[in-house]
Amino acid sequence: MARAGLLLLTLLTASYACEAYKILVVFPLPATSHGILGDGLVRHLLNAGHEVTATTVEHENVQKVLKDPTQHFDLVIAEWLYSELCSSLAGIYQAPLIYFSSVEPHWMILSLVDEYLNPSYNGWDVFEIPPFTFGQRLWELLSTIKTTAVRDTTAPSFEELKYNASLVLGNSHVSMGEATRLPQNYKPIGGYHIEDTFKPLPEDLKKLMDEAKHGVIYFSMGSNLKSKDLPEQLKKDLLKVFGTLKQTVLWKFEEVLPDLPRNVHILKWAPQQSILCSQKVKELSYIYHDRPVKPGVELVHWVEHVIKTGGAPHLRSPALMVPWYQKIYLDLGVLLLIALYILIKVWKIVKPLVFTSLLLLTLLAVSYACDAYKILVVFPLPGTSHGILGDGVVRHLLNAGHEVSYITPFPKKDPHPKLTQIDVSSNMKLIPEGMMNIQSIMDGKVDMDHAVLLFIMNHIAGTTLEHENVQKVIGDQTQHFDLVIVEWILAAIFQAPLIYVSTVEPHWLILSLVDEYLNPSYNGCVVFEVPPFTFGQRLWELLSTIKITAVRDTIVAYLQNREYKRLVAPLIEQRGRTAPSFEELKYNASLVLGNSHVSMGEATRLPQIYKPDLKKLMDEAKHGVIYFSMGSNLKSKDLPEQLKKDFLKVFGTLKQTVLWKFEEVLPDLPKNVHILKWAPQQSILCLLSTTESIHTGTPIIGIPVFADQFINVKRAVNKGFAKQVSLSYTMAGELKEAIEDILTDPKYSQKVKELSYIYHDRPVKPGVELVHWVEHVIKTGGAPHLRSPALMVPWYQKIYLDLGVLLLIALYILIKVWKLVKPLIFRIKVKGDKKKKA
Numbered sequence: 001m002a003r004a005g006l007l008l009l010t011l012l013t014a015s016y017a018c019e020a021y022k023i024l025v026v027f028p029l030p031a032t033s034h035g036i037l038g039d040g041l042v043r044h045l046l047n048a049g050h051e052v053t054a055t056t057v058e059h060e061n062v063q064k065v066l067k068d069p070t071q072h073f074d075l076v077i078a079e080w081l082y083s084e085l086c087s088s089l090a091g092i093y094q095a096p097l098i099y100f101s102s103v104e105p106h107w108m109i110l111s112l113v114d115e116y117l118n119p120s121y122n123g124w125d126v127f128e129i130p131p132f133t134f135g136q137r138l139w140e141l142l143s144t145i146k147t148t149a150v151r152d153t154t155a156p157s158f159e160e161l162k163y164n165a166s167l168v169l170g171n172s173h174v175s176m177g178e179a180t181r182l183p184q185n186y187k188p189i190g191g192y193h194i195e196d197t198f199k200p201l202p203e204d205l206k207k208l209m210d211e212a213k214h215g216v217i218y219f220s221m222g223s224n225l226k227s228k229d230l231p232e233q234l235k236k237d238l239l240k241v242f243g244t245l246k247q248t249v250l251w252k253f254e255e256v257l258p259d260l261p262r263n264v265h266i267l268k269w270a271p272q273q274s275i276l277c278s279q280k281v282k283e284l285s286y287i288y289h290d291r292p293v294k295p296g297v298e299l300v301h302w303v304e305h306v307i308k309t310g311g312a313p314h315l316r317s318p319a320l321m322v323p324w325y326q327k328i329y330l331d332l333g334v335l336l337l338i339a340l341y342i343l344i345k346v347w348k349i350v351k352p353l354v355f356t357s358l359l360l361l362t363l364l365a366v367s368y369a370c371d372a373y374k375i376l377v378v379f380p381l382p383g384t385s386h387g388i389l390g391d392g393v394v395r396h397l398l399n400a401g402h403e404v405s406y407i408t409p410f411p412k413k414d415p416h417p418k419l420t421q422i423d424v425s426s427n428m429k430l431i432p433e434g435m436m437n438i439q440s441i442m443d444g445k446v447d448m449d450h451a452v453l454l455f456i457m458n459h460i461a462g463t464t465l466e467h468e469n470v471q472k473v474i475g476d477q478t479q480h481f482d483l484v485i486v487e488w489i490l491a492a493i494f495q496a497p498l499i500y501v502s503t504v505e506p507h508w509l510i511l512s513l514v515d516e517y518l519n520p521s522y523n524g525c526v527v528f529e530v531p532p533f534t535f536g537q538r539l540w541e542l543l544s545t546i547k548i549t550a551v552r553d554t555i556v557a558y559l560q561n562r563e564y565k566r567l568v569a570p571l572i573e574q575r576g577r578t579a580p581s582f583e584e585l586k587y588n589a590s591l592v593l594g595n596s597h598v599s600m601g602e603a604t605r606l607p608q609i610y611k612p613d614l615k616k617l618m619d620e621a622k623h624g625v626i627y628f629s630m631g632s633n634l635k636s637k638d639l640p641e642q643l644k645k646d647f648l649k650v651f652g653t654l655k656q657t658v659l660w661k662f663e664e665v666l667p668d669l670p671k672n673v674h675i676l677k678w679a680p681q682q683s684i685l686c687l688l689s690t691t692e693s694i695h696t697g698t699p700i701i702g703i704p705v706f707a708d709q710f711i712n713v714k715r716a717v718n719k720g721f722a723k724q725v726s727l728s729y730t731m732a733g734e735l736k737e738a739i740e741d742i743l744t745d746p747k748y749s750q751k752v753k754e755l756s757y758i759y760h761d762r763p764v765k766p767g768v769e770l771v772h773w774v775e776h777v778i779k780t781g782g783a784p785h786l787r788s789p790a791l792m793v794p795w796y797q798k799i800y801l802d803l804g805v806l807l808l809i810a811l812y813i814l815i816k817v818w819k820l821v822k823p824l825i826f827r828i829k830v831k832g833d834k835k836k837k838a
Helices: 032-047 060-067 085-093 134-151 156-162 203-210 232-243 272-276 295-308 330-350 384-399 425-430 438-442 450-466 468-474 535-574 582-586 612-619 641-652 681-687 709-719 731-744 747-760 766-779 801-837
Strands: 009-011 022-026 051-055 075-080 097-101 165-170 186-188 216-219 248-252 264-267 374-378 403-408 419-423 483-486 498-502 591-594 625-628 657-661 673-676 700-702 722-724
Touching: 022 032, 022 085, 032 051, 032 075, 032 295, 051 060, 075 085, 085 097, 134 801, 203 248, 216 232, 232 248, 232 264, 330 535, 374 384, 384 403, 384 498, 384 766, 419 468, 425 450, 450 468, 450 535, 535 582, 612 657, 625 641, 641 657, 641 673, 641 731, 700 709, 700 731, 709 722, 722 731
Parallel strands: 022 051, 022 075, 075 097, 097 165, 165 186, 216 248, 248 264, 374 403, 374 483, 403 419, 483 498, 498 591, 625 657, 657 673, 700 722
Antiparallel strands: 009 051
16 A cells, blocks of 8 residues: 555554553644654554554545444544544544643643633733733633634534543643643643654764764754745855854755855754754753653553543543533622612612611621752641651651751651751640540530631641741751741741642642632532532632631731741841742742542551551451541540440441550450550551552541541542541441441442552652652752742732723723713704704
8 A cells, every 4th residue: 555545554562461452543633743743652552562553534444444343442542633523533432532732731622621721821822921911811811712612613412522531641841831730631741752762873974963063053944844945035044144153053954055154064854863862962951851750651651541440530620510600600690690689679669668767787798708958847737647747758758868857746766867856746735625535526616617727727837936946947047958848938048949748638728829729619628528519519618718718818817927027037137138028938839749649549658567466366357357546636535435335336246356446445345346555557458458469448437527537538438438427426326337338338349449549550659759859849949840820920810800990991981982972973863854854
């Protein structure tokens, strides 16, 4: 078959891997640059042992494949470029769909897997980098509206396919583009098409480059355009410019050029990668290469991950479940307008009746409303669960060879030689009395409102800074750190990059410090529900966001500013620098490290050694083991006495061995119940399924008590591997039902095994990734390339408030002009009518 007519190429590997998949790759655009990207993608999949079919759509050879009922594919990868038509191929084979984007992330591709990007700081039509001018923002908004109107005219059945993508593989990297907010299922793999090994230069070209004393300039019009098509005068002008340079110039040109300067050499064919990878030329920056995993390896990993997890539904954005009118709270606006209309109508009726004795009622809506580096790690919260996470961060940094100073309320005996512990154990006294007492929580005596927690955390942070052990370190002018990892501000003292740590799932309170606010219509923080939300839940989430923001940005901001000026700013000035404002520092973080994962797994810690009696107990548990604990912050001994007896009664009816983490001795224990004053929790949970693997999931029964536990348990229930039992004086019966359901229904163990696979199926282990990004921030001077452009744009520009004001002014002027002109027009018309009658 002729080469030009070959549109269907089925590529088979000679030796198949143990898990080889059939993959359909669709790159229909007839452009060399896109072909290079498609070839690179196919090459990596073939090298991984998969069977690949690469194709376009309309060609007769393609139709033969599509119409063959015996043909099947495990996955479809379709290039996106202004068209989603190829996504429909996934519907033929009932296979997961992956989009490939050949350019930097933008709203047109991301809207297929997430919500639209904000056009006030995400450019596509303007061809500018943010921050934009008013005119550029207006143009970007109008272009988005126009393009959306043109594109969104497809049939509903196609809509389902179009928005059914499991993943987007993007030929992008933050070193080349903007730090765009990306959903979980967009994976930037820019540079994957560049081969690790490249062909050596031809001898004559190698000699030419080796003898280039002043370096080499390589000039090419790319893979799609040809230099011979340039205007004649421009060719002469370019030669004239090149001739003035002392560097050797290599020009990729398709013909012979007359009158070449001595330093200019024509190449009809150029091994571009070999030229650029030579010692005398540098193409890619340190930032581009400094990744935890090579882009080709990451490409293969995520392709296989999508197939193995049945389309990776856990990566899909909740934004796709929420209609556009709910995202912008249009239904709430309509409801308020109706309410306002009714109030006005009612007021008009009752106003005459109450005119003589008018009572004015004002309703106010209240808004509360590796090199070794020196790293300072600050985990001041006196909660055991937070201490565990802080210890995990420190352990990985120490294992990577760094020197760590650690502000902690839980100092360890016999610390690592490179660890300096700064003891703030007195912070234990800062937790309000009764806050960690189960009975007080059950009796409703503990206020868990987010606004209250803001004040408590601010008090702990301020007291930590004031602690004499901390003051010794931050007041020492000879002390320096390369990086600060913290839940509050210390980085400015040492002129070091700042990394925030979030110990819970991502939410707007932490993300608003490095990006814009999350949309509360489908991102929960207060509701303790999983999306999609009901109208009431969305309203409550919106009002709570407004309230917490108001409290945080007024009262708490005032307190933080006061503490900053008292405790931190003087130390900066003592070092001979002008203290920046607290606002500048707060938003100056280079990175957020989050204790989160889409599968809802926990941060993995190394298993601890069993005591022989515990190991024997678990080995002899014929019917399995149930582990019961109130967590690291609450104590079982504080449970009401009757509830303890009820629990023992329930546990005694089970055939399983029950391990109860309890702080005291309990009388009258059933034979199958064993008390553990200390429990190596991770080791226990890992042995419950197999001894061969230390990373195995176990179904859970969650009893949420406070803070993020409610949403964590709700997510676990929604994912299908947990049952929720409400904390109450009569919960024993509900607990028994939950235990029996978990034990008898295999769906829980099946689901948790699936999620456990998802949790562990990462290109890099989380500890390795933690160290990588910490070092990346230090080496790149604070990683400014990772910072969101949203931080440069004022809130009123994000919502186009200035445009709204301008339109209102224009409307006001038009109305005024109309009022002035209308009488004149009317007079002219009347005079004209009179003349006609006359």
